Amino acid sequence: MTQTTVTQTTVSQTTVSQTTTTTTxxxxxxxxxxxxxxxxxxVIVDVDLTIESGDFVGIVGPSGSGKSTLLKALIGGISPRSGSVARRSNMTVGFVPQVEQIDWNFPVTVAECVGMAxxxxxRTPWISKKERAEITEVLDRLGLHGLDSRHIRDLSGGQQQRVFLxxxxxxxxxIIFLDEPTSGLDVKTRHEVLHLLADLNDEGVTIVLTTHDLxxxxxxxxxxxxxxxxxIGAGTPNDILVPDILERTYGSPMQILEHGGMRVVVDAGPHASVIPFDRPAAGQ
Amino acid sequence: MNWNDLTEPYGFEFFRNGVYVATMAGALCGLVGCYVVLRNMSYIGHGLSHAIFGGYAVAGLIGVNLFLGAGIWGVVTALAIGGIVRRRPIGSDAAIGVVTTASFALGIALVERYGSPGRSADALLFGNVLGVTPSDVWLVAGVSLAAVLFIGFAYRPLLFTTFDEQVARATGVKTGLVDTALMIVLAATVLATMNVMGVTLIAATLVVPAVVARMLTDSFSKMLAIATVIGAISGFGGMNLSYHHDLPSGSTIVLVGTGFFLLAYLGGGRLRSRAATVAHAH
Structure with a gap:
């Protein structure tokens, strides 16, 4: 797994992070x-970032921080105004869009959706016998067995996410880019998707995702x-989930708690308790 | 009405040519119309046919072959619409509204100022299926073949670009090229079909079969097939009905398609309610 160190220098009012990676x-x-x-x-300014094969990277930040824009710039979906994005030639890329951006009334079955990739x-217009077998294999692997002729709308949120995966x-x-892959999913489904991504990463697929869910x-x-x-910063959760970096990222003080060996981030700003717990109930 | 009555008009060459063209044009518009409807460009057919009228007037004015001039004008207009939608934050409906009405207005102004370049201006506006010549039959056949070949060769990139343009582009599909080629095919379809349907009714032949097919299936490939068949039946049936009931052919073709729409609408209640439920869920 990638070992990442973070060096930071302050230029005027802007903090620039540079990630130096030593990896296999x-x-x-x-x-x-x-x-x-x-x-x-x-939307994004002077971003330096290196993605290497086998990485499993989460881009986090508040709404409007430029997460999706950075993702699109990395893929080549949008051209930067300045700076450069170098991609290895002949790299096969997958992209899983935000569920909100998908036209769920578009007439495609699960098999057609996967096949269009x-x-x-x-290519023949129709899905060949060999491709049909490959699609079945991929769907089976992602727990979507027997759903190939269903319309994409007629699936649960987790299944829909997995179809695009x-x-x-x-x-x-x-390398697979995922834009907010767990948006709108319940806790259990979110964990299923996360485990699936971890399994894929173990098999060598590089994963880059955006999330607002710290x-x-x-x-x-x-x-x-x-x-x-x-x-603002890049590295392991232990390096990054610290009050200073989080406050500069979210513009609000954050407190870090330890729970079950994992870090938990809680809002520590003056507005943290919007509705006081001791407020009397209505009618009392 | 017996068999002899039904086959009687086929003794006339003009009717046979009309049936060939109406059936092929119906199928062609049904096929291409699926992409038009799914890209939320339902009024592009209407707009393009008006724009081509502008091209017809300009071609007459500068002394270029009317058909060639109108064709080039149509392709340029279609590409302009596609380009505006890609480069500016306005919807395709607005781009169609601006570009095509401007072109139509130019055509009207030129015809009023300098006179109609030929007697066929009325045919362009209202269609003239009975005046179809063998060369019109070959033109529609050629455009139909080209459209089928294009959609066959570019089926998956076209589907990917229509469904999810941003992701298609991000993962290496040449979406600009795909869009441009589709716009050229669309302009050629409108141009070839105008003689039959006329400017005023062409939008219906592009949109109605695709909408009916969409109501009947959730599969893209089946939608293409159903829309093509419904378009062909509407053209064939409409031509025959128009002869036997002394009705205008273009209108009858559209009304047969509308009959399919009503059947699908009334019979597709279950699909609609399911779509509504999901729309709420999202």
Whole structure:
């Protein structure tokens, strides 16, 4: 697994983090001084990040911090205004979008959804017998046995998430990007998805995901990148889940608790207790 | 009505040509219309046909072959719509509204100022299936073949781009190329079909079969097949009905398609309620 050290230097009012990695994996993506803007104001500024094969990275940050934008910039879905993103050539990439961005009324069955991923080169319009067998294998592996002819809308939240993961796996992706993969999922399903990703990572698939869920997801990951327009810090949960980095990421004081050997982040700001527990109930 | 009555019009070449063209154009519009509907561009057919009218007027003015000029104008308009949608934060409906009405307005202004470049301006607006020539039959056949080949070769990238453009692009699909090629096929479809349906009714032939098919299936490949068949039946049935009941052919073709829509609407209640439930859940 990647060993990551973090060095930080303060330039004017902006803290720039640089991640220096010493790993056994090969470099897949290197983002250097990447700035992306949709309009006048940049969404992310001077981001440096290196992803290596075998990494399992979670990008965390508050809403509007640029997590999804960074993900798209790493993949090449959007071009940076300045800086560069170098990707290893011939790298097979899978992308699992946010469930909110999917048109659930689009007429595709589970098999069609997975099959469309193989779009490069000459392909028959129909899913071949060999591909059908491969799709069945991928679906079985992800616990979606027998659902290939169902419409994607007619699945549970966890199953829907896994269909799009299956689509990424069907391309033979070496690296899979997931944008908020556990958004809207219950605790049990969230853990199932997380375990599935860990299994894939154990098999050598590089995983990069975004999440706003610090305790449910981020603390379980081997590497966390804290983002708030720029990289505030990157490293293991023990390195990163510290009050200073979290406060600079979320703009609010955070307290770190230990529970069952894991770190738990709680809001420690003056607004932490919005509704006092000792407030009298209505009518009393 | 006996068999002889039904087959009587097939003794006329103009009717045979009309049936060939209406059936092929119906199938072609049904097939291409699926992509139009699923990309929320239902009014592009309506808009493009109006825009092509503008191209027709400009071609007449500058002395270019009317059909060629209108065709090039249609392709440029379709590409302009696609380009605007990709580069500016406005929806496809708004882009269609701006570009195509501007083109139509230009056509009207030029025709009013300099006169109609030919007698076929009315045919372009209202369709003239009975004036179909053998070359029209070959044109529709050629465009249909090209559309089928394109959709066959680019089936998966087209599906991926239509369903999830951003992810398709992110994972290596040349979505710009796919969109451009689809727009060219769409413009060619509208141009080839205009002689039959006319500017005013073409939107229905693109949209109705696809909408009916969508109500009947949740599978993309089945939607394409059903829409193609419904489009072909509407064209074939509409032409025959129009002859025997002395009705305008374009309108009858659209009304047959609307009949399919009503059947699917009334018979598809279970599908609709399920869709509504899920829409609420999301």
């Amino acid at each position: 994996g090969t470099e897949l993506i290197r983002a250097e001084q990447v700035t992306v803007a949709y309009g006048v104001d940049p 193989r779009s490069s080169g000459w 299956a689509r990424a796996l069907f391309t033979g992706a070496e 305790n449910g997801i981020a603390t379980h990951l081997p590497t966390i990148v804290c983002l708030n327009k720029t990289v």
